[in-house]
Amino acid sequence: MTRQDNDDIGEDDLHAYVDGHLTADRHHAVEQWLADNPDAAAEVANWQTQNNALRDLFPLVATADDPLIDQQARIHAQSTPDETMTDDGITTTDTPATANTAPDTTGRRSRRANHPGRLQPFVNMADGPIGPLAPPAPGFYSDETLSENASPRRARYPFRQMAAAAMVFIAGGIGGAAIMETAIPKPAPLSLDYVQTLPEASRAGYGIYASEVRHPVEVYADQKDHLVGWLGKRLGISFSAPDLGTQGFHLVGGRLVPFAGKPGALLMYEDTTGQRLTLLVGHDPDNRSTGFRYQTSGNIETFYWVDGAIGYALSGEIDKAHLEDVAMTIYQQLGT
Template sequence: MQDHERLSAFLDGELSEAEAREIEKELEGDPALLAEFEAIREADRLALEEFDTMLREPVPFDLAKAIQEAPDDHVANATGAPRRSPPWGATIAALIALMIGGIGGYWAGQSQDSTLAAAPGWLQDIADYHAVYATQTRHLVEVPASEREHIQTWLTNTVGTNVAVPDLSAQGLEFQGARLLVAAGKPVAQLMYLDADQRVVALCLIATEAPREGFAAQTIGAFGMVSWGGAGANFVVVGDQDRTDLSTIAEAAATQV
């Protein structure tokens, strides 16, 4: 094993105790080896920072959907073990994969429409609201589902674009009612749903003259989001980060709004 490989394995905690002690002794007596180790550690730190930044960005919808629909045993293998810093080689491979897929999708989207151009930062506002309202029971909504027609008229007039309440019962969601939010300084319609476990999923929409094209999935805080654009509005479905059905819900909603 070459020095670079040994140092990377040492940094990732992949060596035996005896091998690690040997590396430590070598580092103490070899300034050149120590300099190489520090360079690897700094590169690893920068790569992990970039990786974390990229995880906060929207990812191609097809990739997010494939991850959500992966078999449970694959998910368990990926998340069941205690978290540790990824090995150097794995970090680079992940970055390359994300850069090829994510950056390509980014520039393709930029050629048509700037992501979230209608109201920059509105998804962060939605996540903040969801963190509050998703914990409510008696006061989950302002207007109950029994007033569906009033909800559609009220929010359409207030938000400035057509608001329709999609039927998501086939996705295991029951409509509870609606709220009016303000995000990025603009009114936002929020339609609230509950699943069989009483977990909240919200569909929000904001008026725009330049709807985004295609679907995009991302995570903000503790919540997963799938956003897209339609006639005169941008939409987002938001729910708990561990949900695997948000892309399916978004696709179903998009056919009805």
């Protein structure tokens, strides 16, 4: 009723509402405020669902007999060694912008088509329906099918792969047409070349330097401050090296590499088995954010995305799910 009294309701109140830490009066006030703020109400509902799901996921455990271990064993028995859910044949994937701009069905379909398995695009979801409409990068649907490796791991879901490929084709057609027909205020589109250069350059950097035993980097991690200062200065950005310790990788060091006609930074990480990852970072003021994209070529997997003016590409010879986790960690840490 008295909405004006509730102007002081902030996010902390919403958390306290979800967690049941409000007084009855305040609880009531928040409830009323939520009725007038559907976006916040949706978020609050999401948090409540999370709370319930988390309590289900982590039950009180009286003894060390472990349901999780059983669960893991069950999964282990179910999965075949070759099973990875990569949609290799489709590789380049990114559609959040489409989801925002094209009619619902199209966006949905293309999103699903591009990712029969796991779904990566999320950068633009952050802008979401209330944010600025991001333009689709030209050539959005010109999927670069680089992986010629018809590996046995695709065999498990041949139909899914074929269907997915067909869907990409169809969705690309419909989505493309829809976008052309829709009057979208279009900011300068992201240079196609730049985005395409990312995975290429990243793979190149990985291929060249990850196998380099004696001089994988120019500056080693023991001079990290110097390293990030130097690379940041050359790229013209405030720069930091993500900490991938939680993912099992530590920083080896970095080097300056040419990238899209400018200086780029190549950081190298290594795990305790000597497995390496490279992160390519490039800066271009004309860049626009994209969703996560994924490309596989030979044994090298690459995730790449543009966040603000900075392009990132992460390459390694580890499985896609793990690489995605690492990419997410980097995205989280380096988000502006």
